[in-house]
Amino acid sequence: LAKTTQPISMDSYEGQEVNITCSHNNIATNDYITWYQQFPSQGPRFIIQGYKTKVTNEVASLFIPADRKSSTLSLPRVSLSDTAVYYCLVGSTYSGNTPLVFGKGTRLSVIA
Amino acid sequence: NAGVTQTPKFRVLKTGQSMTLLCAQDMNHEYMYWYRQDPGMGLRLIHYSVGEGTTAKGEVPDGYNVSRLKKQNFLLGLESAAPSQTSVYFCASRNLNRDRGLTDTQYFGPGTRLTVL
Numbered sequence: 001l002a003k004t005t006q007p008i009s010m011d012s013y014e015g016q017e018v019n020i021t022c023s024h025n026n027i028a029t030n031d032y033i034t035w036y037q038q039f040p041s042q043g044p045r046f047i048i049q050g051y052k053t054k055v056t057n058e059v060a061s062l063f064i065p066a067d068r069k070s071s072t073l074s075l076p077r078v079s080l081s082d083t084a085v086y087y088c089l090v091g092s093t094y095s096g097n098t099p100l101v102f103g104k105g106t107r108l109s110v111i112a
Numbered sequence: 113n114a115g116v117t118q119t120p121k122f123r124v125l126k127t128g129q130s131m132t133l134l135c136a137q138d139m140n141h142e143y144m145y146w147y148r149q150d151p152g153m154g155l156r157l158i159h160y161s162v163g164e165g166t167t168a169k170g171e172v173p174d175g176y177n178v179s180r181l182k183k184q185n186f187l188l189g190l191e192s193a194a195p196s197q198t199s200v201y202f203c204a205s206r207n208l209n210r211d212r213g214l215t216d217t218q219y220f221g222p223g224t225r226l227t228v229l
Binding site: 101 | 156
């Protein structure tokens with residue numbers, strides 16, 4: 001399994017764009033990158049997933065460079081409600097019997 | 113469509129007692145997982161299942177047992193609870209799309225908060 005490294009915590013003011021970078025140096029050809037968000041006292045929920053280049057949905061954007069050894073989750077104009085822990089996971093449906101591993105994630109605190 | 117449900121939501125046990133946590137999903141997913149999350153920590157995988165009748169150990173399986181007799185249910189058992197098992201337990205199910213362009217997603221339940229005295 002590709003190991004991921006991401007910052008332990010980040011602080012941001014409301015209205016700013018937040019970028020959280022995840023390193024995954026040994027990502028395999030069939031691996032994709034997925035980000036989850038977890039609010040206090042809730043289970044994680046899916047935010048975005050990508051394989052290469054850029055993916056955008058109504059919540060976030062995911063930037064993946066050509067070498068795919070890192071990825072950046074971008075949250076535009078954060079609000080207080082974006083305060084949560086964000087997890088970066090790397091895995092493949094072609095090795096589905098190997099479960100995805102959640103690390104400690106990045107704790108984002110949004111300040112008014 | 114309820115997604116993933118967990119029962120009970122809260123439980124207090126005394127050391128040595130046993131209990132079973134139930135996870136149910138109505139999305140026809142093959143893969144199901146049990147995690148524990150301690151305060152300020154990430155999720156650690158206890159056991160998982162890749163289909164009905166199968167189970168496998170995760171990172172921290174000691175002290176727990178699981179069963180997947182029906183595809184929609186995944187049970188986590190504590191035979192003799194210990195204070196170290198005080199935690200929040202999350203169940204998840206996963207759809208495994210093997211076509212690029214479709215999303216491979218884990219869906220989580222609301223959690224069970226367990227305290228062992």
